[in-house]
Amino acid sequence: MTRSYLGELELMVLLAIARLGDDAYGVPISKELLTFAQREVSLGSIYAALERLESKGFVSYSLGEPTPERGGRAKRYFRVTDSGGRALKMTRAALTRLWSDIPQLQGGDS
Amino acid sequence: MTDKKVNPPSSAVWLLRHTFPGYHNEALTGDLIEKFHEGQTRRWFWAQVFFASAVAALRAIRRRWSFFCYAVAGTIAQYIFEYTNALGQVSTLLRWNELPWPLSQFVFELSVPAIAALSSLSVLARGLLIARSFRWAYLLRTCIVTLVLITMLHFSTDVFPWLLRPVPGNPYLKVFIIPRSIQVLLLASAYLVAAWLGCPLEEHARGSEGRSEGPQQARID
Numbered sequence: 408m409t410r411s412y413l414g415e416l417e418l419m420v421l422l423a424i425a426r427l428g429d430d431a432y433g434v435p436i437s438k439e440l441l442t443f444a445q446r447e448v449s450l451g452s453i454y455a456a457l458e459r460l461e462s463k464g465f466v467s468y469s470l471g472e473p474t475p476e477r478g479g480r481a482k483r484y485f486r487v488t489d490s491g492g493r494a495l496k497m498t499r500a501a502l503t504r505l506w507s508d509i510p511q512l513q514g515g516d517s
Numbered sequence: 518m519t520d521k522k523v524n525p526p527s528s529a530v531w532l533l534r535h536t537f538p539g540y541h542n543e544a545l546t547g548d549l550i551e552k553f554h555e556g557q558t559r560r561w562f563w564a565q566v567f568f569a570s571a572v573a574a575l576r577a578i579r580r581r582w583s584f585f586c587y588a589v590a591g592t593i594a595q596y597i598f599e600y601t602n603a604l605g606q607v608s609t610l611l612r613w614n615e616l617p618w619p620l621s622q623f624v625f626e627l628s629v630p631a632i633a634a635l636s637s638l639s640v641l642a643r644g645l646l647i648a649r650s651f652r653w654a655y656l657l658r659t660c661i662v663t664l665v666l667i668t669m670l671h672f673s674t675d676v677f678p679w680l681l682r683p684v685p686g687n688p689y690l691k692v693f694i695i696p697r698s699i700q701v702l703l704l705a706s707a708y709l710v711a712a713w714l715g716c717p718l719e720e721h722a723r724g725s726e727g728r729s730e731g732p733q734q735a736r737i738d
Contacts (some may be wrong), residue, residue, distance in 0.1 A: 424574055432544070432548065433545065433547075433548035434548050434551055434552055437548075438662065445722040448547050449564075449565055449568040449572075450545055450549060450552075450565055450569065451537065451545065451568050451569025451571075451572040451573070452568070452572055453566065454537075454541045454544070454569070455572045455573075455576060457541065457578075458541060473547075475523075476550070476554050477547035477550050477551045478525075478530075478542050478546065478547060478549070480544065480546055480547025480550065481543065481544070481547065481733060482544065482547065482548075483541065483544035489575050498596070
């Protein structure tokens with residue numbers, strides 16, 4: 408069985424979806440990345456990451472209603488799947504292990 | 518308020534629709550329009566569209582790398598065969614002069630490009646096998662489209678004679694007005710378009726896949 412890993416942007420997008428809960432579509436995801444990761448990511452890159460996450464089975468989506476302020480286009484709400492949740496936990500565990508007992512970094516606090 | 522400030526540039530929306538394929542197109546367009554109505558500028562909108570198009574192009578290249586290998590192999594093969602005259606006797610072996618016109622002309626002029634195209638099909642076949650999307654029908658379709666496009670390119674000077682200009686000092690000799698680099702790009706594009714039309718990858722079929730009406734998001738604790 409092949410395992411899928413998370414890239415940096417994929418990890419951040421997946422975390423943003425998990426934080427947003429039921430309101431996770433393109434615009435709030437990009438705002439979340441800007442607010443909490445100080446990363447201004449274009450919407451095209453976010454959708455490319457979402458497509459990769461979807462192909463790995465880490466997110467699923469449902470369609471909202473089309474609205475006039477979106478030019479009659481429906482929102483696409485994303486949610487983290489069970490395997491996406493497992494991938495997040497595994498990534499966190501791996502990063503925590505890597506961070507533990509790390510020697511003092513130059514220019515860093517830890 | 519002017520219409521320009523209320524509505525996003527329609528040409529940018531059109532461009533996005535045609536350059537960012539897939540089932541996320543509508544959602545992306547809607548998101549961009551929503552942010553535009555929140556106060557973003559037309560310049561920002563255009564920048565987002567260009568960036569999305571570039572991302573889509575890179576994704577397409579990564580997904581269809583075998584098509585690009587086919588285009589490169591076909592173009593190189595054709596130029597090698599032509600410059601080295603490696604297949605110089607092919608049209609003679611095919612007895613082109615005994616064939617009725619216009620078949621004789623086709624065989625005489627197109628046997629080398631056709632063999633280059635056929636030989637580079639093996640590169641495409643190998644790529645499709647690696648990508649696990651090999652079908653004999655794809656190869657056959659690509660082969661036919663390639664031959665049609667190469668024929669069209671080859672006889673373009675007969676349809677558009679102004680593409681040729683006489684060489685100064687020799688009124689009988691004419692050269693193509695299109696630079697060599699553009700000719701190479703056109704030939705490679707013909708191979709690429711042929712593979713694109715001949716081998717439909719099943720990406721749009723995923724339109725409803727991934728869709729979920731499930732009530733709960735996975736808990737991350």
